[in-house]
Amino acid sequence: MTLWFVRGLRRGVVTTRYPARPDPSAASLPTPPAFRPGQLTAGVADRLVAVCPGGALRRDDRVLVYDVGACAACGRCATEAPHAVTSSGEFELAATARSVLIKRIPLRGEAP
Amino acid sequence: MTPVTAEELRETIARQFGRSLHIRTLDTGSCAVCEQEIRLLTAPHYDLHRLGFFFTPAPRHADLLLVTGPMIRAFEVAARKTYDAMPGPKVVVATGACALGGVYPADPFTHGTVDAVLPVDVWIPGCPPSPLALLHGLGVAVGKLAEKVRDLPFTAPDDSERTRGDS
Amino acid sequence: MTPTHLPVPPSLPRTVPGEVTTFQVASPDLEAVVRDLGGLRLADMFAAGSDGDATTLRLVWANDTAGQAGYVITETSIENGEYPALSEIAPAAFVEECEIYEQFGIRPASGKPLNRIMLPPHADLPTLGHKPQPEPEEARAPHIVGGQAFEFPFGPVRQVGVESLYYGLVTSGEEVVDLYLFTWHKHRGLEWRLRGKTPEQALFLAERTEGLSAVAVGWALAAAAEAATGTRPPETAQRTRAVALELERLYNHAAAMAALCQATGLAVGQSAAEITLERLLRLNARVFGHRYLFGVIAAGGASRAPDADAITSELPNAYGEFKRTADALLGTNSFVDRLEATGILTEAQARSLGLVGPVARAAGLTADARQVPGAPYGTGVTVATGAAGDVLARFSVMLAEAAESVRLIGEFLREGTAAGVTEVPRTAGTGLGWAESPRGEALAWVALDDDGRITRARLRPASARNWRGFDDACRSQNVFTDIPIIEASFWLTAAGMAR
Numbered sequence: 001m002t003l004w005f006v007r008g009l010r011r012g013v014v015t016t017r018y019p020a021r022p023d024p025s026a027a028s029l030p031t032p033p034a035f036r037p038g039q040l041t042a043g044v045a046d047r048l049v050a051v052c053p054g055g056a057l058r059r060d061d062r063v064l065v066y067d068v069g070a071c072a073a074c075g076r077c078a079t080e081a082p083h084a085v086t087s088s089g090e091f092e093l094a095a096t097a098r099s100v101l102i103k104r105i106p107l108r109g110e111a112p
Numbered sequence: 113m114t115p116v117t118a119e120e121l122r123e124t125i126a127r128q129f130g131r132s133l134h135i136r137t138l139d140t141g142s143c144a145v146c147e148q149e150i151r152l153l154t155a156p157h158y159d160l161h162r163l164g165f166f167f168t169p170a171p172r173h174a175d176l177l178l179v180t181g182p183m184i185r186a187f188e189v190a191a192r193k194t195y196d197a198m199p200g201p202k203v204v205v206a207t208g209a210c211a212l213g214g215v216y217p218a219d220p221f222t223h224g225t226v227d228a229v230l231p232v233d234v235w236i237p238g239c240p241p242s243p244l245a246l247l248h249g250l251g252v253a254v255g256k257l258a259e260k261v262r263d264l265p266f267t268a269p270d271d272s273e274r275t276r277g278d279s
Numbered sequence: 280m281t282p283t284h285l286p287v288p289p290s291l292p293r294t295v296p297g298e299v300t301t302f303q304v305a306s307p308d309l310e311a312v313v314r315d316l317g318g319l320r321l322a323d324m325f326a327a328g329s330d331g332d333a334t335t336l337r338l339v340w341a342n343d344t345a346g347q348a349g350y351v352i353t354e355t356s357i358e359n360g361e362y363p364a365l366s367e368i369a370p371a372a373f374v375e376e377c378e379i380y381e382q383f384g385i386r387p388a389s390g391k392p393l394n395r396i397m398l399p400p401h402a403d404l405p406t407l408g409h410k411p412q413p414e415p416e417e418a419r420a421p422h423i424v425g426g427q428a429f430e431f432p433f434g435p436v437r438q439v440g441v442e443s444l445y446y447g448l449v450t451s452g453e454e455v456v457d458l459y460l461f462t463w464h465k466h467r468g469l470e471w472r473l474r475g476k477t478p479e480q481a482l483f484l485a486e487r488t489e490g491l492s493a494v495a496v497g498w499a500l501a502a503a504a505e506a507a508t509g510t511r512p513p514e515t516a517q518r519t520r521a522v523a524l525e526l527e528r529l530y531n532h533a534a535a536m537a538a539l540c541q542a543t544g545l546a547v548g549q550s551a552a553e554i555t556l557e558r559l560l561r562l563n564a565r566v567f568g569h570r571y572l573f574g575v576i577a578a579g580g581a582s583r584a585p586d587a588d589a590i591t592s593e594l595p596n597a598y599g600e601f602k603r604t605a606d607a608l609l610g611t612n613s614f615v616d617r618l619e620a621t622g623i624l625t626e627a628q629a630r631s632l633g634l635v636g637p638v639a640r641a642a643g644l645t646a647d648a649r650q651v652p653g654a655p656y657g658t659g660v661t662v663a664t665g666a667a668g669d670v671l672a673r674f675s676v677m678l679a680e681a682a683e684s685v686r687l688i689g690e691f692l693r694e695g696t697a698a699g700v701t702e703v704p705r706t707a708g709t710g711l712g713w714a715e716s717p718r719g720e721a722l723a724w725v726a727l728d729d730d731g732r733i734t735r736a737r738l739r740p741a742s743a744r745n746w747r748g749f750d751d752a753c754r755s756q757n758v759f760t761d762i763p764i765i766e767a768s769f770w771l772t773a774a775g776m777a778r
Contacts, residue, residue: 070214
């Protein structure tokens with residue numbers, strides 16, 4: 001048992017300071033996409049909706065409806081249209097209302 | 113449980129759970145990866161206990177139900193029994209894309225979303241949600257951390273270096 | 280791949296190394312063929328519906344001999360709802376016979392009762408073929424001790440942080456007399472869902488069959504589609520897949536080590552193993568963009584290249600931690616005592632049930648899907664085996680495999696890795712794919728229509744094979760507190776069985 005104790009002391013503390021302080025390992029986590037409305041034509045939006053395997057995207061006339069909750073951050077939309085989709089970098093996504101996770105993103109030319 | 117306003121409930125939760133919270137997990141049909149991330153909450157890198165949060169196997173001792181999976185219909189009875197066994201006040205947190213309605217749509221096998229069967233208070237997206245995302249979600253559930261996603265638009269300006277896309 | 284019509288034994292050839300050969304076998308000849316193929320391992324058995332009332336029964340056989348490893352598939356058309364009783368000859372087929380009955384309504388001719396295995400009771404769920412008439416039986420444990428036994432249902436909601444799983448534990452006190460498992464409350468109907476999808480679309484769900492084997496199951500499905508369409512992924516992409524698969528093996532073995540420590544109550548060991556596990560998961564995120572390596576396998580290749588610099592700088596640290604923890608554990612007598620002679624599976628039991636992975640190799644078998652000749656592993660994998668078949672042997676096999684994984688990752692990086700796909704054409708065909716997941720051989724088989732869409736996908740993660748050995752491992756001389764230890768040494772998932 002002394003062996004374990006000594007090794008533990010030598011290794012030191014690995015515990016994150018999160019949430020009091022940011023954790024650097026968060027930088028390499030996959031995150032949901034962010035969309036560039038300036039690049040979202042109806043054609044691009046339809047391609048994104050078709051390629052999403054989890055049902056997180058649908059088009060409602062001139063709006064791309066994006067359900068952050070249903071999103072698995074798989075990256076297929078970003079691969080399909082790299083000029084229109086980038087990474088949001090956000091991983092703190094908890095919501096106290098389901099509707100808060102449904103984002104309505106205007107297509108190109110629409111008012112936000 | 114006597115009916116209370118949402119505000120009173122939030123205050124109760126912050127007061128009673130903010131310092132010590134007992135969590136029961138519930139797998140309604142996950143692929144097993146969400147469970148692995150949840151297990152890591154008590155690992156040295158994340159150490160849930162330093163925040164006053166603990167896991168408990170007994171629903172009777174639990175304050176918060178952490179639910180994964182798309183609520184497979186065959187599991188519904190077990191899910192309800194676990195929820196009913198928890199005394200109030202209690203909080204239900206649905207975690208992972210499956211539990212939030214992604215991955216599996218509602219069909220003969222599954223409800224597709226946990227809130228079809230249980231009253232969910234907090235939703236944590238991710239596939240899987242990392243332990244950091246889970247810590248944030250638990251903090252939001254007890255009123256200690258601010259909810260961020262409400263004000264995030266998930267849009268970005270055009271990247272001027274890229275050529276304009278096709279139509 | 281066109282099936283070859285060949286006469287029945289004695290001239291039925293053996294496997295061709297590195298290849299899959301498919302034979303049509305007429306229903307009356309099936310029993311004799313199964314006897315003749317008995318030297319091979321029955322890797323899987325499944326059915327596929329066809330037009331009209333005929334159902335095609337396929338048996339997949341594996342040759343595990345190093346240097347000769349390959350697969351044989353026999354296809355038999357079943358016209359009248361019955362086929363020869365195969366589990367009399369091959370006990371490895373019993374679970375599949377039950378599953379096929381539930382999904383296709385065809386049954387072995389012996390008239391033996393078939394248990395409910397995959398589908399929940401009292402539910403009218405869509406099946407892949409005709410519904411069974413009559414309904415399957417509810418499982419009943421056969422054994423009693425001295426005329427007494429107490430059946431103790433446990434689950435599906437179990438201890439915190441583990442998957443839902445139902446055990447029917449039959450005991451005469453503390454000793455485990457019988458143990459049967461139900462996973463149907465996690466049955467998501469994955470094979471039903473994959474119909475109509477292209478291989479690329481199917482990968483999203485295939486990875487999530489058993490997320491802890493995302494790379495292996497995804498690779499098996501992608502390889503099946505590639506075999507069906509004659510697609511060869513680029514060599515650099517194949518090596519990328521292999522790097523991901525070895526990283527998956529590493530973190531799973533670290534997680535199994537942590538679970539063993541938790542099951543034996545060694546908190547310091549559990550913490551040390553969890554530190555290693557977390558380091559490996561963070562390494563995965565840096566190298567491939569996802570802690571559990573989702574999204575690396577693409578149909579026809581690999582969608583992301585590994586960050587080789589991250590591996591070179593961080594893997595030695597992470598693995599060093601793993602090795603030091605493992606060495607410390609093997610030097611802790613109180614820990615090793617709990618593992619020795621616990622959960623013994625003999626070689627005969629492992630062989631007759633067709634088990635795979637570290638569970639089988641610790642009992643003396645040599646099955647390892649990486650031995651099948653061909654890219655990217657070639658013939659260069661050292662397969663770790665044991666002899667005692669107990670938890671300690673399984674743990675030792677996992678430790679040896681982890682060392683081999685680190686060596687293989689280094690080699691693949693040296694030979695060169697990249698992202699890239701060979702486009703999978705939209706054509707009809709059938710194919711078998713395989714990959715060695717951390718818990719054993721994962722198999723997938725697809726039938727594609729002329730549009731390149733799946734008409735039948737068969738997913739067989741290693742868990743679907745190995746849970747049947749859990750009963751034997753837990754029985755006799757083991758007590759209740761040994762069950763979590765044995766479960767950790769198998770390191771399976773309910774999701775992989777339930778599908």
